[in-house]
Amino acid sequence: MIRNNDTISPYQLAIIIIMTVISIEVFSLAAEAADNLGADGWLTIVVLGIIDIFSVLIIVRLNSIFPGKTIAEYSQIIIGTIPGKILTSFFAVYLIIVIAYVTRVFTEVIKMFLLFRTPTEVIMLSLILVCTYIVRGGIECVARINELLFPMLFIPFLIIILFGFPIMDFSNLRPVLQTPAGKVLTSIPGMIYSFGGIELALYYIGFMKEPKRAYKPLILSVLFLIFFFTMIIVFCIAAFGAKTITKIIWPLVAYIRLISLPGVFLERLDGVILSLWVLTVFTTIVSMLFIASYSISKVAGTNEHKQFVLPLVIIIYYLALQPVSIAELYEWGSIIFPYAVAAFIYAVPVVLLLIAKLRKLGVKQNESN
């Protein structure tokens, strides 16, 4: 059951999706894009983003059949109680793995650039424990923290990133559009994870009063993501060239390290940006952890999700410490995420929508009002 004050506005939905999708992948995004397509690397993101707009349309369509219900609830109606619960638990497991992965990658970045001697465990635990505090507050807290942090993060970030213009050489983006279409398409599976997080809309739309009003904010947020990712890829490629960038693990951090603001007193901005970046990772973990605990509460059939949050921390912490090295970590990521993200963004909504249509399920729109 969703209580009365547990609703989110369309604007909050857009912010949640944006802040969930943007997390650690922006650090390495440009390197992978350039690795796939060279100077045309941004093309993958644009094509993938357009595909994701369609999948978002499907997600909203599916949700508007069951207003006021999240996928954890209506999947039990569509495919039956047990299969629905299995699907929901898959979702929860997937989210827990993502959180663990994000936590670990972020810890590695922080350890590399900011806190060299702070133990990994402390960085991780302090990050996840703060998240649990928000998550226990429920959907409204999650929505508000996202709303609050969005301008705090993006305004300084966009200002700082623009100071990189002196080190950019936009001719590095040439030759433009020389990649054959086939190659663009084959590069897409490897990049699908970069939009991972959109699938949370399957849940969050359920917390809206009118699911139909989710079309506009979701499309806008996907457009914002396309713009943001493309900008980062373009800037990084312009600054380093497509060849060098593939050799750097985190091109965005390297790019920010090269920026020096006019006047000597503000050089070395990587510390500033990385401490801002704690916030996006924080919001990603918050929105995912909330959905993970919410899913578990639906599978277990309880009304509240609070009691599941702290036990999840132990699991996440344990999983995050599993990869031995950063190489193993990225290997794990490249094995798990392309399939998992593709399944949850594309396959699950389409299949559920088809079955719901075939079974003629759902509430008619005028009845629900």
Next chain:
Amino acid sequence: MKAINCLRAVAAMLCVMLLAGCWDKIEIEDRLFVLSIGIDGAEEAEHQISEDKYTLSFVSPVVDQIKEGPGPAFRTYKTVNRSVIMSLSQLLERFSKKQFFGHTRNIFFGEDIMKDEKLLKEILDGISRYHEFHNSMYAYIVPGRAEEVFKVKPMYDKLLAPYIAGIIENSDYTSKVIKLTLSDMIIMLENQKGGLVIPKLVPEKEEVKINGAGVLKDYKLIGYLDDQEAAVYNWLTNKAKGGTIEVVYNDISTVFRHYTFNRKIEMPKMEGGKIYLNYNIEAEGSIEEYMMGKEILDNVLLNKISREVEKKIEDESEELIKKFRQEFKVDLIGAKDYLSKYQPKLYKTIENDYEKFFTDNIVIKVTAKVNIRRVGLIK
């Protein structure tokens, strides 16, 4: 209830004590800011063990001497070791303070490093992997040994590193100084498969001179450009901004100062397996010096002088292009860059054998266009 409150207080205290620790705190007094690093191949006599490959010299300021002190404002320290990072950690064994490389401004490579592909690659990897180094520091080649630079006692500056970095930053006003950051250097080596033009720094007793440039091919030093050639290199690669060009007109030496200097490449045609490239150079500026008693404020005269400047630019550019094609046999003057970016289809066909193609089949013509806008204060 009281017990619960008590527990809460204890938990809060524990949180404060256990979580708020700062593992990475280093007081600024405990930091030793290393401002420049010089890297040489180790000499036989310096070897402590036979594996030693590098001599690294570090220079850092002596804070209390910078303003008023009578002593030298910086001190240098030298280590001999097997690798860059080993040397850095060796410093920790010798100093009470902790070295900090986040503000390092210059890195000097000795000639012997630049002549040895393996040594250079190892060094560059070590430097680009280490998180404390910022790649915005400037890179130089020093003919002879890099440690010589640190024996210089600058005439007008207390500190050596900002002095040298300051000269490089003058490249906005003089085209004879090539500006190369470590990041540019790594990018160029990557893009040109080991080709590089790196500013040459000559240490003297009381000053240093940025004088020409070293040319690398396949990670090996193959020659030097002189002062004027360095300027021409800046012209051809579109890196020049301000600068002066001197021409002799009617036996009077005339100085042209350019404020903007643009180079554009175009490919007019491809004939008989040869690629014709046009380097269009456009400069804008003023006449700074002519001769007392002779008026220069005359359109016809100015046109003639600008023809003269154009001719000089064209001749010197073609001279340097010839040098790159015939002597160095490596394309560091932007032709490859242009072809790969603007003629990708054509470039794909010649990519594998590009070096030979460059020396034999690329014809480069330089066309200069000089606009003299001003003549200074007197007629």
